[in-house]
Amino acid sequence: MQLSTKHLLGIKDLLPSDISLILSTAQQFKEVLQRPIKKVPSLRDVTIVNLFYENSTRTRISFELAEKRLSADTINFAASASSVSKGETLLDTVNNILSMKVDMVVMRHSASGAPHFLSKHLPDTAIVNAGDGINEHPTQALLDAFSITEKLGTLEGKKILLIGDIMHSRVALSNIYLLTKMGAEVMLSGPPTLMPKYMEAALGVKIEYNLKKALAWCDVANVLRIQLERQNQVLFSSLREYNRAYGVTSKLLSEIDKDIVIMHPGPINRGVEIDSDVADSKNSVILKQVENGVAVRMAVLYLLSGKKELSS
Amino acid sequence: MQVLLSPEQLDLTIKRLAYQLLENNENLSDIVIVGIQPRGVQISNRIVDFISEISAEKPSYGLLDITFYRDDIREELHIPKETTLTQSIEGKKVILIDDVLYTGRTIRAALDALQDFGRPQKVMLCVLVNRRFNRELPIQPDFYGIAIDTTASQKVKVDNEHNQVVLY
Numbered sequence: 001m002q003l004s005t006k007h008l009l010g011i012k013d014l015l016p017s018d019i020s021l022i023l024s025t026a027q028q029f030k031e032v033l034q035r036p037i038k039k040v041p042s043l044r045d046v047t048i049v050n051l052f053y054e055n056s057t058r059t060r061i062s063f064e065l066a067e068k069r070l071s072a073d074t075i076n077f078a079a080s081a082s083s084v085s086k087g088e089t090l091l092d093t094v095n096n097i098l099s100m101k102v103d104m105v106v107m108r109h110s111a112s113g114a115p116h117f118l119s120k121h122l123p124d125t126a127i128v129n130a131g132d133g134i135n136e137h138p139t140q141a142l143l144d145a146f147s148i149t150e151k152l153g154t155l156e157g158k159k160i161l162l163i164g165d166i167m168h169s170r171v172a173l174s175n176i177y178l179l180t181k182m183g184a185e186v187m188l189s190g191p192p193t194l195m196p197k198y199m200e201a202a203l204g205v206k207i208e209y210n211l212k213k214a215l216a217w218c219d220v221a222n223v224l225r226i227q228l229e230r231q232n233q234v235l236f237s238s239l240r241e242y243n244r245a246y247g248v249t250s251k252l253l254s255e256i257d258k259d260i261v262i263m264h265p266g267p268i269n270r271g272v273e274i275d276s277d278v279a280d281s282k283n284s285v286i287l288k289q290v291e292n293g294v295a296v297r298m299a300v301l302y303l304l305s306g307k308k309e310l311s312s
Numbered sequence: 313m314q315v316l317l318s319p320e321q322l323d324l325t326i327k328r329l330a331y332q333l334l335e336n337n338e339n340l341s342d343i344v345i346v347g348i349q350p351r352g353v354q355i356s357n358r359i360v361d362f363i364s365e366i367s368a369e370k371p372s373y374g375l376l377d378i379t380f381y382r383d384d385i386r387e388e389l390h391i392p393k394e395t396t397l398t399q400s401i402e403g404k405k406v407i408l409i410d411d412v413l414y415t416g417r418t419i420r421a422a423l424d425a426l427q428d429f430g431r432p433q434k435v436m437l438c439v440l441v442n443r444r445f446n447r448e449l450p451i452q453p454d455f456y457g458i459a460i461d462t463t464a465s466q467k468v469k470v471d472n473e474h475n476q477v478v479l480y
Contacts, residue, residue: 002389021391028377028392036400037428040380302380303389 003303007119007127010136011177019182023146025299033069033295043072046305049097051107053079058266058290059130063106066297075102090114091121098125104305106130126304134168134230140265141174143296145182147289148220151261156183161218163211164246164273167194168227171265175222176203189214190246193235211246216256222263223248223274239272249275261285316441316458316468317477325457329438330362332455333407340371343405348422349377349393352410354472355440359409372399381421402430411470413439413456416449441468441477
């Protein structure tokens with residue numbers, strides 16, 4: 001059994017069987033991470049470059065840790081400290097790195113479709129999308145799914161609510177693809193100005209603008225960050241107003257009186273999309289998500305690395 | 313197809329191996345029995361069940377998956393099974409149990425994997441079938457059910473459904 005794809009560009013391209021395979025493999029890697037020595041030799045013949053054209057804390061550290069736990073050699077590249085500022089193109093940069101015998105590329109880029117572009121030019125190198133613009137962030141959706149499964153036992157039939165800046169969130173799109181493929185019900189809630197209305201018909205999700213009603217419906221609430229850096233026009237009047245209308249507060253949750261699993265992909269804007277006491281409550285799995293991220297990324301890298309053809 | 317161990321013989325062999333493990337390890341609290349995934353597990357389950365039956369205590373027991381330690385990962389991608397070895401093996405006597413010892417590569421991987429769980433005082437190997445020809449590494453069992461001499465084109469299978477061991 002293996003993945004149906006050579007790259008992980010987005011959840012959109014995966015089959016449900018691929019998703020199940022990644023999640024069940026991640027389960028075994030999670031056990032590896034509990035051992036006295038949290039490292040396996042599986043990828044010791046593999047060199048991976050982490051190309052980060054956009055800032056990141058969690059994802060970059062998580063990928064690097066996953067690579068090291070698999071014994072891969074890693075190179076880190078941050079666009080701000082590289083020859084990109086001298087005008088080198090993406091393809092030139094990557095080809096130069098690959099000529100030094102690199103096997104896999106993990107890439108984050110602010111342009112949607114950047115990893116897809118790369119995969120067309122580099123068919124023999126496994127490319128893992130670590131977030132591209134407002135398109136997808138597949139490993140985040142996978143670790144969210146892993147965390148939900150760990151908490152609730154299954155994805156099938158579960159009601160998942162995504163709250164906030166749906167328009168600019170690659171986490172939202174990857175989550176929608178993944179959850180609908182795995183038989184979960186998805187609802188979106190957020191200000192109409194941040195809600196792509198096509199999604200209801202095109203992706204088979206529900207939209208509910210009243211946050212209280214939406215919360216009363218769901219088993220899991222995944223609270224998304226307001227992506228101010230991607231908004232080039234005024235889409236809501238102030239952060240305070242946003243918090244009053246769409247902030248997840250303990251007051252709101254207590255009125256619903258139902259145990260809802262609280263998730264957030266990070267980084268959190270405390271007091272904007274989520275209040276501190278909710279983010280740190282017993283129903284919150286936010287730090288579990290980060291922990292599971294390493295195991296999920298190990299699974300992705302392990303499963304993609306196995307495709308390499310050996311000439312004997 | 314040739315039957316190497318009939319259901320009656322297989323039952324007796326499992327019991328003999330259990331007795332041999334007890335005979336050579338006076339103090340059950342010193343040992344950790346480790347079944348190798350996937351096919352060693354049926355055998356190790358039966359041996360551990362029988363040891364629990366004939367001795368007062370239940371031995372410390374866990375399953376070990378060796379997928380991430382294989383040396384053929386670039387030839388074929390294997391999908392990992394569950395590892396349940398959570399107890400410390402530091403300073404313990406570990407008994408590895410597998411169904412068939414053939415090339416020795418699985419045991420090599422298992423020895424590597426064990427190191428990540430601590431430093432055992434001693435590691436022993438117990439297999440149901442010892443295929444003596446075509447070993448590729450210097451690994452031999454401490455305890456075995458039967459020893460057979462076969463060519464590389466033959467296959468040995470522990471048929472758990474019919475409770476027998478066959479050669480075909």
